[in-house]
Amino acid sequence: MNKIASLKPGDDGVLIExxxxxxxxxxxxxxxxxxxxxxxxxDDTGSIDAKLWNASEEQVQxxxxxxxxxxxxxxxxxxxxxxxxIVKIYLASQDDKERIKFLKQAPLDSQFMINEIKKxxxxxxxxxxxxxxKTLFEENIEKLSYYPAASKNHH
Numbered sequence: 526m527n528k529i530a531s532l533k534p535g536d537d538g539v540l541i542e543x544x545x546x547x548x549x550x551x552x553x554x555x556x557x558x559x560x561x562x563x564x565x566x567x568d569d570t571g572s573i574d575a576k577l578w579n580a581s582e583e584q585v586q587x588x589x590x591x592x593x594x595x596x597x598x599x600x601x602x603x604x605x606x607x608x609x610x611i612v613k614i615y616l617a618s619q620d621d622k623e624r625i626k627f628l629k630q631a632p633l634d635s636q637f638m639i640n641e642i643k644k645x646x647x648x649x650x651x652x653x654x655x656x657x658x659k660t661l662f663e664e665n666i667e668k669l670s671y672y673p674a675a676s677k678n679h680h
Contacts, residue, residue, distance in 0.1 A: 526595075530570035532609070534602035539609075542617060543568045544627035545592045550585050553578075562588060566596070566609065568627045573600075575609040584614070593618040593627065635670045642669075 527539050543566035552558045562577040562585065575598065577584065588594065597613040617623070631638065646662060649655040662669070 528570040529566065529568045529573050532573060532600045532607060534600055534607055536600040538597060538612070539600060540595070540597050541566070541568070541609075542593065542595050542627075543573075544624055545588060545590055545594060546572060548588060548590055550580065560585060564588070566594075573607055573609050574603075575611055577611040577614060587616055588614065591619065591624060592616055593620075593623050639666065639670055 527536075527541050529541060529543065532539060532541070545564050546567040547565040549563050551561055551563065553561060559578070560580045560582075562580045564575045564577070566573050566575050575596070577588070580588075593616075595615045595617050596609070596611055598609040598611045600607055600609050602608070642662065646655065646658050649658060
């Protein structure tokens with residue numbers, strides 16, 4: 526599989542696996558008024574605008590934001606930027622842990638960062654506050670170890 530950052534205009538029939546970060550549907554102009562999907566696809570190396578022409582109703586319903594997809598497509602230059610024309614697309618997953626693989630990762634190991642947070646929690650002098658923070662941290666430690674923490678991923 527190719528990574529998004531390596532794609533360049535003129536690459537035909539490339540295979541990628543990516544996360545749908547944004548998707549909107551529309552209708553083409555003209556006599557037939559077919560449905561299309563305009564998407565932003567993302568992996569851990571970057572993002573690319575993509576179009577699926579003549580989308581079926583099933584594709585409109587299943588290819589939603591947060592879905593992991595496998596795509597075969599052609600990369601073109603459009604408005605001085607890269608764009609992928611989707612030839613084939615398959616839904617690969619909608620699992621949270623699968624989605625994480627397609628987001629940029631922190632530059633530090635997650636276990637190292639967890640240990641650093643524990644050190645700060647241990648420095649809390651107020652006993653009640655210390656217990657509250659420690660309990661909340663321990664209840665959510667699994668999610669904290671693999672969920673990305675960036676405002677663009679949560680808002």
